Amino acid sequence: MGGATDRDRPEVWAGVECTVNRVGDRYHDQLARGGHERRPGDIERLVALGVAAVRYPVLWERHAADPGEWGRTDDRLDRLRRAGVRPILGLVHHGSGPPHTSLTDPAFADGLAAFAARVAERYPWADAYTPVNEPLTTARFAGLYGYWHPHGRDDATFVRCLLTQCRAVVLAMRAVRAVNPAARLIQTEDLGKTYAPPVLAYQAEFENARRWLSWDLLCGRVGERHPLAGYLRRAGVPTAEMDWFRRNPCPPDVLGANYYVTSERYLDPRSERYPPAARGGNGKHAYADTEAVRVLPAGIAGAGGMLAEAWERYRRPVAVTEAHLGCTREEQVRWLADVWRGACAARAAGADVRAVTAWSVFGAHDWDSLVTEERGSYEPGAFDARADPPRPTAVAGLVKQLAGGAEPVHPVLDSPGWWRRPDRLLFPDRPAASQGPAVTRARPILLTGGAGPLGAAFLRACACRGLAVAAPARDECDITDPASVGAALTRLRPWAVVNAAGYAKVDAAEAEAERCRRHNADGPAVLAAACATAGLPLVTFSTDLVFDGRSTRPYFEGAAPEPLSVYGAAKAEAERRVLTSHAGALVIRTGPLFGPWDGRNFVAQALRALRTGVPFPAADDLVTTPAYLPDLVSEALDLLIDGACGLWHLAPPDSMSWAALARAAARRAGLACSGVIGRPAHSFCWPAPRPPYSALGTERGVLLPPLDDSLARFARAFDVVLAP
Numbered sequence: 001m002g003g004a005t006d007r008d009r010p011e012v013w014a015g016v017e018c019t020v021n022r023v024g025d026r027y028h029d030q031l032a033r034g035g036h037e038r039r040p041g042d043i044e045r046l047v048a049l050g051v052a053a054v055r056y057p058v059l060w061e062r063h064a065a066d067p068g069e070w071g072r073t074d075d076r077l078d079r080l081r082r083a084g085v086r087p088i089l090g091l092v093h094h095g096s097g098p099p100h101t102s103l104t105d106p107a108f109a110d111g112l113a114a115f116a117a118r119v120a121e122r123y124p125w126a127d128a129y130t131p132v133n134e135p136l137t138t139a140r141f142a143g144l145y146g147y148w149h150p151h152g153r154d155d156a157t158f159v160r161c162l163l164t165q166c167r168a169v170v171l172a173m174r175a176v177r178a179v180n181p182a183a184r185l186i187q188t189e190d191l192g193k194t195y196a197p198p199v200l201a202y203q204a205e206f207e208n209a210r211r212w213l214s215w216d217l218l219c220g221r222v223g224e225r226h227p228l229a230g231y232l233r234r235a236g237v238p239t240a241e242m243d244w245f246r247r248n249p250c251p252p253d254v255l256g257a258n259y260y261v262t263s264e265r266y267l268d269p270r271s272e273r274y275p276p277a278a279r280g281g282n283g284k285h286a287y288a289d290t291e292a293v294r295v296l297p298a299g300i301a302g303a304g305g306m307l308a309e310a311w312e313r314y315r316r317p318v319a320v321t322e323a324h325l326g327c328t329r330e331e332q333v334r335w336l337a338d339v340w341r342g343a344c345a346a347r348a349a350g351a352d353v354r355a356v357t358a359w360s361v362f363g364a365h366d367w368d369s370l371v372t373e374e375r376g377s378y379e380p381g382a383f384d385a386r387a388d389p390p391r392p393t394a395v396a397g398l399v400k401q402l403a404g405g406a407e408p409v410h411p412v413l414d415s416p417g418w419w420r421r422p423d424r425l426l427f428p429d430r431p432a433a434s435q436g437p438a439v440t441r442a443r444p445i446l447l448t449g450g451a452g453p454l455g456a457a458f459l460r461a462c463a464c465r466g467l468a469v470a471a472p473a474r475d476e477c478d479i480t481d482p483a484s485v486g487a488a489l490t491r492l493r494p495w496a497v498v499n500a501a502g503y504a505k506v507d508a509a510e511a512e513a514e515r516c517r518r519h520n521a522d523g524p525a526v527l528a529a530a531c532a533t534a535g536l537p538l539v540t541f542s543t544d545l546v547f548d549g550r551s552t553r554p555y556f557e558g559a560a561p562e563p564l565s566v567y568g569a570a571k572a573e574a575e576r577r578v579l580t581s582h583a584g585a586l587v588i589r590t591g592p593l594f595g596p597w598d599g600r601n602f603v604a605q606a607l608r609a610l611r612t613g614v615p616f617p618a619a620d621d622l623v624t625t626p627a628y629l630p631d632l633v634s635e636a637l638d639l640l641i642d643g644a645c646g647l648w649h650l651a652p653p654d655s656m657s658w659a660a661l662a663r664a665a666a667r668r669a670g671l672a673c674s675g676v677i678g679r680p681a682h683s684f685c686w687p688a689p690r691p692p693y694s695a696l697g698t699e700r701g702v703l704l705p706p707l708d709d710s711l712a713r714f715a716r717a718f719d720v721v722l723a724p
Contacts, residue, residue: 192263220249256321304342387701449501549691595629
């Protein structure tokens with residue numbers, strides 16, 4: 001921010017996703033799932049972001065279960081302190097306490113207070129606490145929707161869970177302040193808003209009053225004249241209990257707004273348009289509860305609007321205490337930048353906005369099921385913890401920019417996030433005005449080979465992700481001609497280049513070696529030299545056929561190429577020349593590709609034959625790691641946006657023979673596998689020799705989803721693939 005001082009802008013904080021929630025008798029622990037508990041070096045990674053503070057877990061459930069947890073916490077907090085990063089200590093995060101208690105247990109609050117006293121005595125220098133994260137939201141999930149323990153589905157259980165947690169906050173802060181009177185309460189809550197058409201305006205009014213209830217209780221505002229006093233009485237809350245909060249106020253020093261793209265809701269009486277999971281009602285009207293961003297043509301208020309509302313209501317300092325989006329990388333970057341700009345706008349308009357927090361810095365697990373199942377789903381944050389050590393993503397770069405006083409800068413920010421694009425509307429509440437694609441001045445990605453299957457997949461992905469792309473025809477950008485490439489770079493002004501062009505005929509290459517080498521080795525080398533000169537990142541692709549197959553274990557990035565075929569030799573030469581001439585190039589090795597938009601790939605051919613009853617022969621002695629094209633392209637774009645370079649393997653974690661792949665695809669498509677005829681490779685009399693084993697592993701930590709998952713998604717597009 002040119003000419004700005006630290007006082008002109010919010011601080012930047014970070015946070016570790018640390019949910020320990022209970023489902024039945026099972027605890028789901030994000031610190032264990034994500035590996036943070038096993039990585040002391042994560043503290044240095046947090047410090048390197050340059051943030052002023054970190055929301056850091058000192059969780060009641062974990063310390064009660066393992067006394068050794070104190071030693072780990074001592075070490076982590078001491079290193080944060082010595083680095084000058086302020087910890088904000090979180091004691092319960094979507095949890096219900098150790099097994100002996102629960103959110104409906106009257107002893108929960110006293111138990112948390114006793115734990116808080118131990119924490120304060122052990123770390124008397126710590127001056128910021130969040131005793132209970134999102135008490136209202138946790139009460140919804142545990143007491144109203146039945147997702148988490150104690151799995152209530154009624155207003156009485158919801159209210160009891162909420163009051164238990166709010167009482168625990170009051171008593172915990174009282175215990176902390178007995179040790180450190182200056183300790184501040186940073187009270188977080190998912191802050192959203194509900195919209196509705198006139199017929200449901202009364203329900204939206206109720207929801208918009210209920211969203212403030214945890215903060216209202218802590219501020220001592222809930223009395224007989226409170227809009228929800230009657231609701232609380234009907235839920236079984238005695239007047240004396242409401243009076244207790246008025247007599248024992250514990251107003252937050254900072255109101256922490258956890259803001260997500262789903263935080264703003266719309267109640268739609270057209271419930272038949274929505275999937276069953278979204279349908280519900282209140283006993284009077286049936287309606288769907290859905291994301292407002294998918295319905296309202298005017299869009300949502302955004303973080304700035306929510307912060308302004310909280311400030312106007314309470315006139316207390318506010319902060320965004322969670323900003324994260326589980327999505328593709330450019331949307332993650334756009335979301336954090338959008339939240340930052342909204343917070344700055346609210347601050348400029350007079351709200352006392354203290355900070356914006358990059359949440360889930362090491363990623364999050366299974367939030368697509370609201371952490372009710374362990375599906376293995378993972379969304380990175382500022383770091384991708386699938387790598388060991390965790391790899392910084394483009395989000396980390398943005399956090400560093402903001403923490404260092406700069407404005408957000410990344411080429412993907414030249415285009416709006418999906419929540420600001422016309423195609424976000426799935427169920428508009430009124431006919432939207434005719435809108436074409438959002439017009440931007442975004443610099444494009446230059447894509448070569450756009451007419452082939454790989455290039456076409458990139459075009460689809462970029463359109464979906466709001467990434468501008470220029471895909472010149474071969475006569476407009478001949479990758480084997482330095483002058484043609486240079487002219488294209490000058491004319492199109494891309495911020496990156498993706499090379500999806502090349503000679504793809506493995507067997508024909510044996511008789512066309514020079515042509516294969518020109519397109520598969522010379523072309524990438526020309527692009528690399530031009531991109532190195534222009535300072536542009538380059539992504540290009542290689543193959544598992546650079547190996548001879550003598551190994552019986554997956555080939556990792558450091559394995560020496562030993563190609564058997566002309567095609568493999570050209571690709572190996574391209575790898576060497578590209579990486580030698582351009583340090584910023586990203587070379588991606590992958591196995592054979594299959595995707596839903598190309599009927600010529602192996603899986604599509606197999607299913608087409610089996611569907612019509614034609615036997616399908618396939619090699620049963622060649623083992624590989626086939627890659628699902630949409631997944632490959634998605635990971636490649638994420639890596640490009642992250643600024644990754646060098647040699648990477650992108651492959652699923654499982655390998656199989658070609659015959660096994662055909663059978664697995666048949667099973668997923670509901671077809672008989674008996675039509676797949678396994679044969680030895682030599683019986684096909686292919687001109688080009690194939691490695692008997694070319695499975696790819698990775699030292700980089702990025703794995704494509706398992707093949708069974710990929711084939712299931714492919715099968716859902718079965719009719720499209722097989723269409724004439």
